[in-house]
Amino acid sequence: MPVPTAALEIPATTVPATAPTSAPATANIPQVELAKQDLVVQKGLDVAAITVVDVQEQQWNDSSLGCAQPDTAYMQVITPGYLITLEAAGSTYAYHTDTDARVVLCEDSKPAVR
Numbered sequence: 099m100p101v102p103t104a105a106l107e108i109p110a111t112t113v114p115a116t117a118p119t120s121a122p123a124t125a126n127i128p129q130v131e132l133a134k135q136d137l138v139v140q141k142g143l144d145v146a147a148i149t150v151v152d153v154q155e156q157q158w159n160d161s162s163l164g165c166a167q168p169d170t171a172y173m174q175v176i177t178p179g180y181l182i183t184l185e186a187a188g189s190t191y192a193y194h195t196d197t198d199a200r201v202v203l204c205e206d207s208k209p210a211v212r
Contacts, residue, residue: 124153132201133182133193140203143186151183151190163194165204 124130134148158164161173164181182193182201194204 124150127153127180128199129180129193129195129197129201130182132199133184133195133203136193136201136203137184137186137191141186141191148184148186151185152181153183154181155179156181156194158194158196161196163196163200163202163204165194165202 130150130153134145134150137143137148138145156164156179158177158179160166161175161177162170163177163179166172177196179194179196179200182195184191184193192204193201195201
């Protein structure tokens with residue numbers, strides 16, 4: 099028995115548009131605060147003078163988080179984390195993190211796998 103076409107019609111709905119975000123909300127990322135605290139210790143800066151410039155999710159090539167040190171072995175696994183860019187006293191600092199509590203001030207940033 100054929101179904102009437104009126105029964106097959108689906109009413110139109112309006113879906114609100116959402117803009118894609120390139121950076122997750124920093125308030126929910128504990129690694130941002132860890133990076134800021136590390137910068138305070140390493141450079142002797144006041145935490146209030148540190149600005150978060152950018153936070154990007156990353157997939158690092160290995161457990162070095164893109165900041166390999168000479169003569170150091172690293173696990174060869176894709177390691178999720180963040181690239182956190184901070185600014186203070188006219189300088190920019192790149193922190194590479196995992197999704198736990200490891201933050202590394204990477205003076206010689208290398209590209210990550212996306």
